[in-house]
Amino acid sequence: MSEPNNHSTHEDTTTGLNHRKLLMWAFLGSDCMFFASLIATYLVYKGKSVTGPDPIDLFSIPVTSVSTFVLLMSSMSMVLAYAALTKGSLKGFRVWMLSTAIMGMTFLGFQVFEFRDFTVNEVKISCEENSPKYIELESKLSSKQKSDYKKQCADGIEEAHVEFGMTPRTNLFGTTFFVLTGFHGAHVTLGVIWLLSLFFYSFKRGAVSAERHLDVDLAALYWHFVDIVWIVIFTVVYLFGVYEGF
Amino acid sequence: MTSFPLQISRPIHPTGIWNWITTIDHKKIGILYGVSAFILFIIGGIEAMLMRAQLASSNLKIIDPELYNQLFTMHGTTMIFLAIMPMGAAFFNYLIPLQIGARDVAFPRLNAFSYWTFLAGAIILNASWFLGGAPNAGWFGYAPITGKAYNVGHGIDFWIISLQVLGIASLAAAFNFIVTIINMRAPGMTFSRLPVFTWMSFITAILLVLAFPVITVALIELQFDRFYGTNFFITSAGGNPILWQHLFWVFGHPEVYILILPAMGIVSEILPTFSKKPLFGYPVVILSGIIIGFMGWMVWSHHMFTVGLGPVANSVFALTTMAIAIPTGVKIFNWLGTLWKGSLTLNTPMLYAIGFILTFTIGGISGVMHSQAASDAQQQDTYFIVAHIHYVLFGGSLIAILGGIYYWFPKFTGRMYDEKMGKLGFYAFFIAMQITFFPMHFTGLNGMPRRIYTYGSEYGWDFWNLISTIGVLLLAISMVIFIYNIVSSWIGGEKASGDPWDARTLEWSISSPPPEYNFAVIPTIEYRDDWWEKKMLGKTSEEITSDDVHLPQPSYWPFIASLGLLIAGFGIILSIPVAILGASITMIGVYAWSFEPVNDPH
Numbered sequence: 001m002s003e004p005n006n007h008s009t010h011e012d013t014t015t016g017l018n019h020r021k022l023l024m025w026a027f028l029g030s031d032c033m034f035f036a037s038l039i040a041t042y043l044v045y046k047g048k049s050v051t052g053p054d055p056i057d058l059f060s061i062p063v064t065s066v067s068t069f070v071l072l073m074s075s076m077s078m079v080l081a082y083a084a085l086t087k088g089s090l091k092g093f094r095v096w097m098l099s100t101a102i103m104g105m106t107f108l109g110f111q112v113f114e115f116r117d118f119t120v121n122e123v124k125i126s127c128e129e130n131s132p133k134y135i136e137l138e139s140k141l142s143s144k145q146k147s148d149y150k151k152q153c154a155d156g157i158e159e160a161h162v163e164f165g166m167t168p169r170t171n172l173f174g175t176t177f178f179v180l181t182g183f184h185g186a187h188v189t190l191g192v193i194w195l196l197s198l199f200f201y202s203f204k205r206g207a208v209s210a211e212r213h214l215d216v217d218l219a220a221l222y223w224h225f226v227d228i229v230w231i232v233i234f235t236v237v238y239l240f241g242v243y244e245g246f
Numbered sequence: 247m248t249s250f251p252l253q254i255s256r257p258i259h260p261t262g263i264w265n266w267i268t269t270i271d272h273k274k275i276g277i278l279y280g281v282s283a284f285i286l287f288i289i290g291g292i293e294a295m296l297m298r299a300q301l302a303s304s305n306l307k308i309i310d311p312e313l314y315n316q317l318f319t320m321h322g323t324t325m326i327f328l329a330i331m332p333m334g335a336a337f338f339n340y341l342i343p344l345q346i347g348a349r350d351v352a353f354p355r356l357n358a359f360s361y362w363t364f365l366a367g368a369i370i371l372n373a374s375w376f377l378g379g380a381p382n383a384g385w386f387g388y389a390p391i392t393g394k395a396y397n398v399g400h401g402i403d404f405w406i407i408s409l410q411v412l413g414i415a416s417l418a419a420a421f422n423f424i425v426t427i428i429n430m431r432a433p434g435m436t437f438s439r440l441p442v443f444t445w446m447s448f449i450t451a452i453l454l455v456l457a458f459p460v461i462t463v464a465l466i467e468l469q470f471d472r473f474y475g476t477n478f479f480i481t482s483a484g485g486n487p488i489l490w491q492h493l494f495w496v497f498g499h500p501e502v503y504i505l506i507l508p509a510m511g512i513v514s515e516i517l518p519t520f521s522k523k524p525l526f527g528y529p530v531v532i533l534s535g536i537i538i539g540f541m542g543w544m545v546w547s548h549h550m551f552t553v554g555l556g557p558v559a560n561s562v563f564a565l566t567t568m569a570i571a572i573p574t575g576v577k578i579f580n581w582l583g584t585l586w587k588g589s590l591t592l593n594t595p596m597l598y599a600i601g602f603i604l605t606f607t608i609g610g611i612s613g614v615m616h617s618q619a620a621s622d623a624q625q626q627d628t629y630f631i632v633a634h635i636h637y638v639l640f641g642g643s644l645i646a647i648l649g650g651i652y653y654w655f656p657k658f659t660g661r662m663y664d665e666k667m668g669k670l671g672f673y674a675f676f677i678a679m680q681i682t683f684f685p686m687h688f689t690g691l692n693g694m695p696r697r698i699y700t701y702g703s704e705y706g707w708d709f710w711n712l713i714s715t716i717g718v719l720l721l722a723i724s725m726v727i728f729i730y731n732i733v734s735s736w737i738g739g740e741k742a743s744g745d746p747w748d749a750r751t752l753e754w755s756i757s758s759p760p761p762e763y764n765f766a767v768i769p770t771i772e773y774r775d776d777w778w779e780k781k782m783l784g785k786t787s788e789e790i791t792s793d794d795v796h797l798p799q800p801s802y803w804p805f806i807a808s809l810g811l812l813i814a815g816f817g818i819i820l821s822i823p824v825a826i827l828g829a830s831i832t833m834i835g836v837y838a839w840s841f842e843p844v845n846d847p848h
Contacts, residue, residue, distance in 0.1 A: 013429040019352045020426045030455045037493060041478070050484045084825060168476045172484050175476040179467070196567035 052140025055241030067110035074103035270354035276340030283332035290324035306367025315382035322385030336573030344753035362808030365410035374404035381405035389479035436769030446511030464493035508644035521588025534573035567617035588747035596669030598649025605641030630690025661739030674724035763795035807835030
């Protein structure tokens with residue numbers, strides 16, 4: 001038997017569910033285990049980095065809250081796109097679909113900005129004797145960063161600018177953070193490509209229609225899933241990373 | 247229908263090799279899986295024979311230590327991922343649609359993609375022999391020995407990438423079978439009437455879907471450490487090699503059940519047929535399978551008893567490991583109950599099935615011995631473990647698969663095998679297996695570590711090692727008999743009827759080999775063992791043929807998408823532009839595939 005068409009709401013299958021929808025749910029179950037393993041790795045290594053920086057040295061909760069908000073709103077516009085399509089409004093579908101994709105791209109833009117920001121991060125440390133900032137960071141700085149600080153201060157300036165960035169190679173936090181959020185970003189990227197494909201495909205007569213709503217339904221399921229994963233990552237990585245007591 | 251620019255004319259009625267490359271018929275894909283996996287099984291067997299030759303006596307110098315490391319790594323990886331799993335997949339493909347009364351799987355093109363991707367993974371792994379040396383860190387690749395600092399060649403890279411590609415193949419297949427079993431059952435084929443083999447395949451597919459992502463992540467972490475200098479398993483940066491062990495075995499233990507559950511399903515089909523009795527305690531057998539699948543997630547740390555996780559962790563995992571022996575034991579008694587007072591036909595498949603019960607029980611008993619954490623500390627990494635794993639995988643999974651090949655041979659090929667030669671092959675195989683693997687219990691308890699390339703004569707391991715090596719030679723002879731029987735019968739065997747065994751399940755209600763569309767009319771199921779019950783009640787009707795069944799048409803795209811993965815796999819290791827080329831081919835394949843209608847409109 002073949003993949004059934006999605007022209008009718010009732011499917012000619014044992015359960016009445018569409019094959020492709022069932023497949024999507026199985027895939028999402030599998031993807032849950034994928035992210036669970038990455039998040040578990042992150043948690044196992046939380047606080048185990050030999051050198052800095054730590055989450056508290058890099059994260060800006062207000063900035064990431066904005067991108068999180070944008071991603072959550074994209075889920076809403078995804079719902080509106082699907083609702084418009086099932087009501088037969090192709091125009092509404094296109095508007096909401098494009099805005100969903102744009103919000104997804106905005107989120108990705110924030111992520112690129114944030115990744116770059118982390119790699120070029122600098123810290124200002126006063127050159128006075130027993131500078132509190134230096135004492136705070138002493139255990140996190142590498143020997144190269146410490147000698148850099150001392151070299152700068154030897155020139156008689158008041159405040160040294162020490163390179164304190166993070167790449168995936170810097171420490172365990174960098175490794176686990178970039179790989180976890182990077183794979184989430186890759187999921188979002190795939191989602192954006194999928195959404196844009198549907199958007200452009202909708203200009204072909206009859207290619208996207210209320211009868212063929214399942215094509216959009218599947219993309220929406222995936223999109224919402226990626227969103228939910230981000231809520232977990234934002235909580236576990238960002239909020240728990242910055243606020244004491246978690 | 248489609249505006250996709252790469253639309254090329256569809257392979258409507260291909261012949262010869264293109265027929266096989268573009269086929270999306272689950273039966274042909276099943277045969278492709280089975281034949282490829284069997285060839286890889288022979289390669290894995292040759293690797294084992296080379297190792298046994300080196301170990302035949304103390305202080306031999308047939309193989310140098312580096313090659314020996316590559317041999318045991320490739321033997322383990324090949325047998326598990328390239329032989330037993332895909333042989334299981336061969337049965338899933340061929341039998342599940344037939345057993346549930348369907349005309350194909352839910353996603354026929356995805357099914358073709360699974361097969362070709364599996365083949366790509368197999369090629370990538372075995373190409374390592376010719377591109378700088380095979381992987382050499384054991385089939386579970388413990389960090390940090392797999393790290394760049396200790397393992398500079400490309401061997402581990404090939405291992406990582408091939409397992410990732412094989413993971414894609416397994417996941418795609420598992421999604422497909424889950425949907426097929428849930429959604430394509432014939433009317434009346436409820437879950438309480440589902441044949442046991444299909445039930446066990448269903449549990450296996452669920453385990454695959456949940457377990458494979460875990461090793462995918464472990465492999466990604468290792469790959470990033472090796473390729474991009476991250477710190478996951480770098481101890482100087484605080485990385486913890488134990489994380490690899492946890493991730494690997496969280497996958498690895500469910501994997502053990504992925505290997506054995508289909509075998510249990512096969513045996514549960516053979517025994518009732520040749521006992522002329524329904525399976526004893528069908529619901530209990532199913533429930534035990536579900537419990538095994540569930541509890542398989544709670545025992546992974548018994549592979550790590552000597553790591554030093556502490557007495558609490560060791561005790562908990564010792565208890566769960568003992569507990570998982572219960573549903574397994576329940577199944578053994580159900581099989582014995584099936585045989586009890588049955589009218590037994592001791593032909594070749596039945597002999598293999600009974601052989602399975604015997605050897606799998608021995609393997610299960612040594613398994614319970616390892617569940618005692620204290621005693622396991624003595625057995626860890628000795629030949630006792632090697633004996634155990636071969637009793638459950640070789641004497642468990644493989645023996646059932648060979649029995650299954652004989653049992654369904656008439657259905658697969660439309661011909662009968664040679665019964666006399668089959669029995670001879672079985673006895674040779676069974677005796678050779680005991681001669682090969684039983685002595686490993688003794689060498690193991692005498693302290694012989696696994697994975698050493700040679701040993702001194704002063705340890706007193708010579709005698710039993712020589713016996714094992716002789717056993718392997720006999721095993722090779724028994725496999726020659728098996729292959730000769732299969733090949734000669736396939737070519738010139740007697741024609742088989744649709745139901746040569748007077749069997750019970752739906753696949754026997756149609757001709758052998760089945761027509762391309764399987765069922766001219768989708769059957770309505772009224773009983774468990776529906777075909778048998780209807781035969782008893784005289785309710786069977788003449789099989790009708792049809793030339794008016796619409797089947798999904800063949801397609802080039804699954805093959806092309808997999809070909810892209812093959813190229814990308816080599817590219818990631820050897821050259822980034824090639825990787826990009828491969829990924830682009832896959833993208834084109836997937837896009838063209840998703841815009842290609844299942845059937846061209848006429």
